[in-house]
Amino acid sequence: MERILVTGSAGFIGSHLVGRLLKEGTAACIVGLDNLNDYYPVSLKESRLRTIDSLAAASPVAYRFVKGDICDEALLESLFAQYHFDTVVHLAAQAGVRYSITHPSACIESNVGGFYAVLGACRRHSTGHFVFASSSSVYGENNAVPFREDAAVDQPVSLYAASKICDESLAYVYSSLYGLPATGLRFFSVYGPAGRPDMAYFKFTEQWLRGESVQLYNEGQCRRDFTYIDDVVEGIVRVLAGGPAAGNAALCVGGAPEAPRLAVEASAPFRLYNIGSGRPVGMLDFVRMLQSALQDAGLLPPEFDAMAHTRLMPMQPGDVSVTYADVSTLRRDFGFTPQTTIQEGLRRFAEWVAGQSVPV
Numbered sequence: 001m002e003r004i005l006v007t008g009s010a011g012f013i014g015s016h017l018v019g020r021l022l023k024e025g026t027a028a029c030i031v032g033l034d035n036l037n038d039y040y041p042v043s044l045k046e047s048r049l050r051t052i053d054s055l056a057a058a059s060p061v062a063y064r065f066v067k068g069d070i071c072d073e074a075l076l077e078s079l080f081a082q083y084h085f086d087t088v089v090h091l092a093a094q095a096g097v098r099y100s101i102t103h104p105s106a107c108i109e110s111n112v113g114g115f116y117a118v119l120g121a122c123r124r125h126s127t128g129h130f131v132f133a134s135s136s137s138v139y140g141e142n143n144a145v146p147f148r149e150d151a152a153v154d155q156p157v158s159l160y161a162a163s164k165i166c167d168e169s170l171a172y173v174y175s176s177l178y179g180l181p182a183t184g185l186r187f188f189s190v191y192g193p194a195g196r197p198d199m200a201y202f203k204f205t206e207q208w209l210r211g212e213s214v215q216l217y218n219e220g221q222c223r224r225d226f227t228y229i230d231d232v233v234e235g236i237v238r239v240l241a242g243g244p245a246a247g248n249a250a251l252c253v254g255g256a257p258e259a260p261r262l263a264v265e266a267s268a269p270f271r272l273y274n275i276g277s278g279r280p281v282g283m284l285d286f287v288r289m290l291q292s293a294l295q296d297a298g299l300l301p302p303e304f305d306a307m308a309h310t311r312l313m314p315m316q317p318g319d320v321s322v323t324y325a326d327v328s329t330l331r332r333d334f335g336f337t338p339q340t341t342i343q344e345g346l347r348r349f350a351e352w353v354a355g356q357s358v359p360v
């Protein structure tokens with residue numbers, strides 16, 4: 001019976017993960033930690049926490065939410081000393097590629113400083129498995145597609161991507177120096193109900209419902225490997241079931257396994273996995289599919305023409321033109337690849353929007 005800490009538990013992925021773990025009911029206790037910052041409306045984070053509370057009421061798992069900052073080392077120390085976590089799922093971060101360019105300190109503080117603080121607590125308290133969120137953005141612009149976990153990741157195009165590469169390196173060092181079992185998950189454009197309002201599908205929905213036009217960058221020529229939230233959570237849950245053992249690390253941070261540091265890597269209980277659908281979608285097609293989903297849910301009128309409400313814009317700093325996951329490593333080790341089609345995922349998102357009492 002495990003004791004699990006989920007950081008970023010009021011966030012999009014964290015809240016869905018905690019919900020799933022509460023429903024499964026196999027953990028002894030789950031502690032959620034989040035500072036409820038206002039990067040996007042706090043009301044959405046509070047509403048996710050209310051959903052979690054009602055699931056917790058029906059679950060045998062002991063659940064506690066702590067409002068606090070991952071940079072607060074004293075708080076971390078007291079939580080780790082009290083709960084002796086077997087597993088830490090570290091999802092708290094300042095998300096947003098563009099935001100990292102306009103607010104670099106916020107990104108570095110949480111994603112590097114906060115990450116280091118959580119990692120240190122895991123080491124001091126001999127946590128059994130440290131699972132952390134990385135991102136497809138580590139691949140940058142110059143990688144061959146589909147992105148493989150052993151590709152070099154040394155040319156980030158945003159502070160956010162650089163912070164995630166840094167996290168992977170720090171986790172790798174703690175894994176190889178101190179034997180901390182660590183698994184990094186490179187998520188690809190996660191979407192779904194109660195998602196993040198800064199992401200395109202959510203922003204476009206809000207803007208169209210308000211009668212505004214949306215901006216599509218790179219003249220609509222980007223392709224994104226959208227991954228439905230339930231698939232991401234399924235991937236995390238499977239990874240939680242088995243931490244990496246020492247002596248089988250086949251991947252390294254920043255390059256291919258044949259790099260000279262292989263001897264150290266071979267003894268590190270460290271893994272990296274892409275969690276993506278492996279089916280990238282062109283953004284012009286995506287806009288049309290989102291339109292259909294919103295029309296089917298009765299949110300937009302049948303005559304609504306998304307392209308007439310979409311302005312094509314040049315590429316934005318920090319963006320990459322394609323994300324495309326090779327998911328064979330996840331399939332090999334956990335027998336799982338995301339299954340939800342983009343049409344089905346958008347349908348569920350649109351239904352969620354339609355069910356909101358306050359318009360999104």
Ligand SMILES: NC(=O)c1ccc[n+]([C@@H]2O[C@H](COP(=O)([O-])OP(=O)(O)OC[C@H]3O[C@@H](n4cnc5c(N)ncnc54)[C@H](O)[C@@H]3O)[C@@H](O)[C@H]2O)c1
Nearest residue numbers: 008010011012013035037069070092093133135187189190
């Ligand atoms: N959603 C995606 O498409 C995606 C893609 C790649 C990687 N990721 C990564 O996955 C993780 C979860 O992403 P998400 O989409 O759920 O984002 P999110 O912003 O919804 O969730 C992150 C949560 O962390 C909290 N947080 C931020 N800084 C904190 C701090 N210093 N102390 C305590 N809490 C803090 C926020 O309040 C938020 O609730 C992040 O690490 C993100 O970088 C997400």
